[in-house]
Each structure stands twice: as structure tokens, then as C-alpha cells.
Amino acid sequence: MNTEWSTSTKQIVAVGLVIFGLYILYLSSSVITLVIIAALIAFLLMPIVDFLHHRLKLPRGIAILLAYLLSIIAILLAPLIFIPPIISGFNFLAGIDYQVLIQNSVEWVEGSLQSLKAIDLASMGININLGSVIDPALAYLQNTEASVTPTLPSMGTIINSLQSALTVTYGVATNVAGRVFAGVVTFIVLLLSAVYISIDAHNFGGYFLSLIPRPFRPEVATLLSRLRRTWRAYFRGQLNLMIIIGIVTWLGNTALGLPGAFALGFIAGIMELVPNLGPFLAAIPAVIVALIQGSTYISVSNMTFALIIIVFYILVQQFENTFVVPRILGEAVNLHPLVVMLGVVVGANVAGILGALLAAPVIASGREIIRYLYAKILGEDPYPPGQTEPETTSLSLLEQGKKLLGKLRQLTARPSESAPAAAQETPSESGGEG
Numbered sequence: 001m002n003t004e005w006s007t008s009t010k011q012i013v014a015v016g017l018v019i020f021g022l023y024i025l026y027l028s029s030s031v032i033t034l035v036i037i038a039a040l041i042a043f044l045l046m047p048i049v050d051f052l053h054h055r056l057k058l059p060r061g062i063a064i065l066l067a068y069l070l071s072i073i074a075i076l077l078a079p080l081i082f083i084p085p086i087i088s089g090f091n092f093l094a095g096i097d098y099q100v101l102i103q104n105s106v107e108w109v110e111g112s113l114q115s116l117k118a119i120d121l122a123s124m125g126i127n128i129n130l131g132s133v134i135d136p137a138l139a140y141l142q143n144t145e146a147s148v149t150p151t152l153p154s155m156g157t158i159i160n161s162l163q164s165a166l167t168v169t170y171g172v173a174t175n176v177a178g179r180v181f182a183g184v185v186t187f188i189v190l191l192l193s194a195v196y197i198s199i200d201a202h203n204f205g206g207y208f209l210s211l212i213p214r215p216f217r218p219e220v221a222t223l224l225s226r227l228r229r230t231w232r233a234y235f236r237g238q239l240n241l242m243i244i245i246g247i248v249t250w251l252g253n254t255a256l257g258l259p260g261a262f263a264l265g266f267i268a269g270i271m272e273l274v275p276n277l278g279p280f281l282a283a284i285p286a287v288i289v290a291l292i293q294g295s296t297y298i299s300v301s302n303m304t305f306a307l308i309i310i311v312f313y314i315l316v317q318q319f320e321n322t323f324v325v326p327r328i329l330g331e332a333v334n335l336h337p338l339v340v341m342l343g344v345v346v347g348a349n350v351a352g353i354l355g356a357l358l359a360a361p362v363i364a365s366g367r368e369i370i371r372y373l374y375a376k377i378l379g380e381d382p383y384p385p386g387q388t389e390p391e392t393t394s395l396s397l398l399e400q401g402k403k404l405l406g407k408l409r410q411l412t413a414r415p416s417e418s419a420p421a422a423a424q425e426t427p428s429e430s431g432g433e434g
Contacts, residue, residue, distance in 0.1 A: 250264070256309065
């Protein structure tokens with residue numbers, strides 16, 4: 001008796017399974033983000049787990065436990081490093097005489113307008129007088145300075161305001177406590193989910209391939225390998241990029257005499273998580289600190305020092321885009337900056353901060369999947385035998401630093417010296433890559 005289903009029955013069941021799967025995704029939409037974050041944590045900690053398990057020969061369960069404990073300890077110790085600079089910054093802000101600061105700012109604007117008014121502009125034989133535009137602005141500033149005297153509130157006013165705020169806050173305390181409890185429960189569930197994913201992560205690939213028809217398993221396995229390489233190279237390169245840019249920014253700010261150089265370098269390193277927009281966001285607090293505090297080494301005005309800091313951050317970004325990013329990230333995410341920027345905006349609108357952070361690897365993974373599907377639609381082999389694997393960042397941070405320094409040495413050397421060196425290094429590099 002033949003029990004094989006007909007083609008129409010198979011198609012109906014397949015469509016039913018797809019609809020059922022979409023319905024399950026709809027029901028679990030509230031926890032999808034949690035699962036994605038847990039999987040991301042497990043993926044990021046996988047190199048540590050593999051090192052403890054394969055290199056140190058620890059049981060996998062103990063390796064996972066140690067990896068998560070070390071990560072939690074690092075997170076708990078991080079505030080001890082960064083809280084003192086933050087407290088120092090708040091103490092500095094509390095000691096600022098804002099009346100004098102505002103008065104000096106108004107005087108600087110008045111002086112700049114007076115200097116601009118004294119400049120004679122001539123265009124095509126016609127004298128341009130800026131007095132008609134500058135005089136009303138000067139009169140407005142003088143009237144504002146005379147009629148409005150910026151004063152800070154008294155201590156009694158501050159205490160009364162705090163009492164009123166505490167009275168209002170008392171009524172909201174129950175809701176806040178409930179949210180804190182929900183946050184703690186969510187964190188525990190997230191941590192346990194990440195641990196379970198780490199325990200069974202090495203079995204996911206084989207289980208997924210078992211669901212694929214046997215003739216298609218080799219090419220699907222290749223697709224999964226390329227996706228895994230892309231994500232691993234992206235996160236490893238991103239970590240190295242954060243460390244390099246953080247150290248360069250810290251040393252540069254220290255050399256320029258910018259207060260809080262270590263904290264600002266840490267911010268610059270963290271902001272590298274946001275592609276393209278991160279360096280711009282990292283420069284904002286540095287410029288604010290330069291405007292308020294000035295330099296401890298360079299004897300220039302705060303405005304001039306802020307301009308120096310802006311130029312320094314622009315140079316760091318150019319150094320990053322020209323030398324660091326091609327060497328560190330390689331071909332892991334070979335995307336146009338405009339595509340990445342638009343992807344960050346779309347990802348932020350769809351999934352908030354998580355979408356913005358994962359926009360680049362998601363787009364790169366989508367590109368790999370679309371290439372595979374396009375080849376199958378055309379009836380071509382998506383991965384011909386002679387096709388090379390995508391270049392990924394498999395070198396350590398030390399080796400990447402050596403390569404980067406070698407590249408900088410070649411670019412800064414004289415042409416007569418760099419040409420023979422390049423001619424000697426080319427055969428060895430080509431032989432090593434082959």
C-alpha cells in the first residue's frame with residue numbers, strides 16, 4: 001500500500017506549516033527580542049567558552065559557568081573604574097560660577113560682533129556695511145544683559161522643590177518598584193536563556209541541517225558557515241576597533257590636556273558600536289568638556305581648544321576609515337557607508353537600539369542569503385568548487401596591530417625605500433595567501 005502523499009497534499013501541508021509558524025511567531029512577538037539578545041550574548045561569549053573547553057580542557061558546563069561568571073564580574077567592576085571620573089565631573093560642574101560663565105559668553109559674542117563690524121567688505125567695487133545687521137544684535141544683547149541678571153536659586157528654594165518632588169515621587173514608588181522587580185525577573189530569564197543557548201549551541205547547526213532535504217544540505221551548510229564567519233568576524237573586528245579607537249582617543253586627549261581623557265576615550269570606544277554615527281556622537285561630550293574646562297597644557301582660549309578637539313576627532317575618524325577599518329574588519333561587512341547609515345536608521349526605527357547596533361551584520365547576512373537564493377533561481381551552483389571563502393578577520397589583535405603598523409610604515413617611508421620593500425613582500429604575501 002502506497003502511503004506517499006500526493007503533490008497537492010504536500011503543498012497544502014507545507015503552506016499550513018508556514019502559516020502555523022507565522023502564527024507562533026506572532027504569539028511570541030513579545031519575547032522575540034529577549035531571545036535575540038540571549039542568543040547574541042551566547043554568541044559573544046562563545047569564543048571564551050571554546051577557549052576554556054578546548055584549550056584548557058575544562059568540561060563544557062564548567063567552561064560556560066566560568067565564562068558567564070567572568071562576564072558578570074567584569075560588568076560589576078566596570079563602575080568602579082568609571083564612577084570616579086563621573087563624580088569628579090559632577091563636582092566640577094557644581095563648582096562652576098554660571099553667572100560669570102554667561103557673562104563671559106555674552107561679552108565674547110559682543111566682542112566678536114564688534115570685530116566683524118569693523119571689517120570692511122567690498123564686492124565688485126561696492127562697499128558692504130554690516131552695521132545695519134550687527135547694531136540691532138548688539139543692542140539686544142546689551143538690553144538683555146542689563147535687564148536680566150542670571151541668578152541661581154537659593155538653598156531654601158532648592159530644599160522646597162526637593163520636598164515637593166519627594167511628595168510626588170512617593171505616589172509613584174509602587175510602580176517603580178514593580179518595574180524594578182519586572183526588570184530583575186527579565187534579567188534572570190535573559191541570563192538563563194543565554195546559558196541554555198550556550199549549552200546546546202554546538203548542536204543547533206546539525207539539528208537545522210537535519211530538517212533540510214539531503215541533496216541541499218552541503219550548500220546550506222556552506223551558507224551557514226559563511227553567515228557564521230561574517231558575524232564572528234564582525235564582532236571580533238568590532239571589539240578590536242573599539243579597543244584601538246578608545247586607546248588612540250585616550251592618548252590623544254591626554255596629550256592635548258583634555259580633562260577626563262580616559263572616560264572620553266572609553267566613550268569613543270563604546271560609540272564604535274554605532275557604525276558611521278558613533279565617532280560624531282563621541283565627539284560631542286569632548287567638545288563640551290573643552291568649552292567648559294579648556295586645556296591643562298595648551299595656553300589657548302576654550303573656544304580655540306574646542307576647535308582643536310574637533311580637528312583631532314576628525315583626524316581620528318579619517319585614520320579609522322583609511323587604515324583601521326579595512327585592516328580590522330576586512331571583508332566581513334563589505335558594505336557602502338551610505339547603506340550602513342540607512343540600515344542604522346531603519347534598524348533604530350524597527351527595533352530601537354538593538355536594531356541600530358545589529359544593522360550592519362544583518363544587512364551583510366541578508367546579502368549572503370539573497371545571493372544564494374538568486375543563484376538557485378537562475379539554476380546556478382551558488383558555491384562553485386573554485387570559489388574562495390570570504391575573507392574574514394581571523395588574526396589576533398596583536399597580529400592585526402603589527403600589520404597596521406607595517407602598513408603605516410610603508411606609507412610614511414620614502415618612495416625609494418618603500419618600493420623595494422613592497423617588491424620583496426609581495427611574493428611572500430601572495431604565497432601565504434595561496
